[in-house]
Amino acid sequence: MSDVDADVPRYVEDLKVESAGEETRIRGTLRQEGVSKDFRALVPIYVELGKNETARVGMVPMVGEASVPVDVKLKLPKKAHKALVNAHGEVLARE
Numbered sequence: 001m002s003d004v005d006a007d008v009p010r011y012v013e014d015l016k017v018e019s020a021g022e023e024t025r026i027r028g029t030l031r032q033e034g035v036s037k038d039f040r041a042l043v044p045i046y047v048e049l050g051k052n053e054t055a056r057v058g059m060v061p062m063v064g065e066a067s068v069p070v071d072v073k074l075k076l077p078k079k080a081h082k083a084l085v086n087a088h089g090e091v092l093a094r095e
Helices: none
Strands: 010-020 023-033 040-050 053-063 066-074 082-085
Touching: 010 040, 010 082, 023 040, 023 053, 023 082, 053 066
Parallel strands: none
Antiparallel strands: 010 023, 023 066, 040 053, 040 082
16 A cells, blocks of 8 residues: 555636627636645636536646636637636546
8 A cells, every 4th residue: 555645626716708809708817726836737617608508618737736827818609608617527626
């Protein structure tokens, strides 16, 4: 048996979805907490397009406890209602 500590991050997001002409803009910050300095994750960002309808729009690379700015413009097939982080639990995380 090995003595391995597993990091389980917590994600705190402050993301806003805005219309930018024909594009959608997602901006704000994403923070990863409760992990060691070497912990790495690719954190998925989704938008909610309708009831039970989401689309993954990107992945944010994060290392250790960090706060990362997010500012992207996208063309989407529908109006986005809100941004979601790790919506389908791809990264094991705390609530």
